[in-house]
Amino acid sequence: MTQTMENATANRVPEVTLDFWLIKLMAVTMGETAADYLAVNLGFGLTATSLIMAAILVGALVLQFGQRAYVPWSYWLSVVLISIVGTLITDNLVDNFHVSLITATLGFSLALAATFALWFASEHTLSIHRVFTFRREAFYWLAILFTFALGTAAGDMVAELFGLGYLATGVLFGMIIASLGLGYAFLGLDPILGFWLAYILTRPLGASFGDLLSQPSQYGGLGLGTIVTSALFLAAIIGLVAYMSLTKLATDSSAEKALHQRP
Template sequence: MAYETPETTAASSADAEASSGRRFRRNKVPEATAYFWIIKVLCTTAGETAADLLDEKAGLGLTRVSVLMSALLTVVLVVQFRTGAYRADVYWPAVALISVVGTLISDNLTDNMGVPLDTSATVFAIVLALVFVVWYRRERTLSVHSIDTTGRESFYWLAVLFTFALGTAAGDLVSERMDFGYWLSAVLFGLVIAAVTLAHFELDLDAVWSFWIAYVLTRPFGASIGDYLSQPTGDGGVGLGAVVTSALFLSVILGLVVYLAVTRKDVAQPQRTARHAV
């Protein structure tokens, strides 16, 4: 699902650079190749099961887990912001941790504060929309091919955080509150992602919006798969448990990230400057 290419956004990025007069760094986000989407789904799955593992199995509780994961995410994001270009070994740990924190934000609202899932999903959707509005008004682009300034990177990670929170609430709403179950929920979200992909390639749905819609939907898709694998058979799962499921997916993520760090197959090409953009 490579929804965006550098060519689709080079002109808008170049215009923003010319108007702002800022010196841009290299892009901080990988190309949206098959590797990107596979690791992203795996991170959402691991994020769901890891949050459950630390909360229930390790006995830390939601509050302690939230503090711990937020602290780790802060450290990794500091490293991420200090890098001058995309690095797989920094970027993907940040995504994995932000998936856990996004999950915990939703779980805290639901379990600790009693906020209904439909309410939290609506609030997260509104907040995410506001992030996109402010981001676009300031930068004139939402493309992941132009995450090359500190401001844009800040908006990017804020948007990513709320996509995970929204996806968690939406996924729980469909699978648990609406009683679709984990497997049927995964199929449902997978079909919607396929429809977005088809709309992009066959109906010319905007590349940037196709990307972000799919990015939101892969969260409940991956989480439903994780829950289906980890939850007991009596609760609609296959009973692998959070430990086995988390270890399995984290191992695959680690292998892919090492592969990409060595081969750099997902490194975005440098943006064209304003003189060359047409």
């Protein structure tokens, strides 16, 4: 009975494809640069920026939870906003409350582990292919939020506290993600574990390259600035979401047509 219900109910999150990882990587890169632009360049400050973006995120999540299937624009709008808010949470803890990056990294690791433990205890699965109820989607988005906050803290810890710099940090996390891909392909790495580890690690990977592009040369960056960097990645995200929407529309139309043609 349960299996029948799962098959008959549409998943509310996308399949994990190359498009998924491309847009996710760009979303986290934009999350880093957009948070810096709003808080620093526009002069809002961390507190005001955090409150404004959190309110916008709540509105986006209300729209997302109102969907009964995966809708690209609604889903990825939430991802971009939660990327910005996750960055701001970590920045607030470190800059305003003087929490060390090591403590923040450990704290968000524990929070994420607790989220997964409660999710599994409640639903008996952590699969992203079966997110079709309010409770599962709530656990999913809470986990996403903690992955962004954790990734921000871990990336800043390696790049700034440990002194590797933006480029070396990006390369390091890219190599770790590549090793996870090899582990999944050849060594039998659990796909759910591999997915969530890669999801966490793409945050510092994207943020490192976002900082590399946007920060001034005296801080180890290329000096493009947060406005240009954010605009470039926002345009790429919009283009990919439009492509995903058209592809999904064509797929849904083909499936519906095939269903009506059955004898």
